[in-house]
Amino acid sequence: MTLKLLFWAITLVDVAIAVIIFVSALSSRMLDIPLWYRIGLLITAFGFTVQGCLNLPYLLFNVILMAQELPFWILKDVGIGIISIYYFWHTMHKTDKPDKTPARKKSAVAKKTLVAKKIPAAKKTPTPRAPRKKIPAQ
Numbered sequence: 001m002t003l004k005l006l007f008w009a010i011t012l013v014d015v016a017i018a019v020i021i022f023v024s025a026l027s028s029r030m031l032d033i034p035l036w037y038r039i040g041l042l043i044t045a046f047g048f049t050v051q052g053c054l055n056l057p058y059l060l061f062n063v064i065l066m067a068q069e070l071p072f073w074i075l076k077d078v079g080i081g082i083i084s085i086y087y088f089w090h091t092m093h094k095t096d097k098p099d100k101t102p103a104r105k106k107s108a109v110a111k112k113t114l115v116a117k118k119i120p121a122a123k124k125t126p127t128p129r130a131p132r133k134k135i136p137a138q
Contacts, residue, residue, distance in 0.1 A: 007055050014052030021045035034090075040082035047076025 024030065025041040050072040057063040 004059060007059055011052045011055040011059065014048045014055075018045045018048035018052065021048065034086065036086040037083060040079045040086065042079070043075050043082065044079025047073060047079055051076055 021041050022045045025038055025045065030038055030041075054065055054073060057065050
């Protein structure tokens with residue numbers, strides 16, 4: 001019973017991770033990252049899906065599938081490998097190139113800076129203070 005519970009948890013985690021990766025990899029924001037990252041993410045998500053689906057026959061019908069018969073679960077490792085290799089290659093070659101960061105455009109609405117108000121000279125005189133209370137020395 002404990003083993004089946006563990007397999008259910010692993011299967012649900014694999015499917016949840018695959019859905020999160022699919023949704024995030026296919027969003028419009030991901031167009032900003034390089035193609036290799038997107039390909040690696042999609043391969044990884046497909047690998048997580050297959051790994052989760054390999055557990056379903058055991059969980060539902062008590063049929064044990066041999067992982068060697070359907071080695072599509074390797075795609076998870078291949079996808080993570082693609083992402084890691086590209087990240088490593090990108091960071092190693094980033095120092096070779098000069099930094100070409102684009103200049104930021106000024107927005108139409110400039111931020112307002114706080115400017116101290118000018119006080120006329122007549123108002124700069126301090127207000128008289130009340131005399132201090134004298135405390136008898138003990």
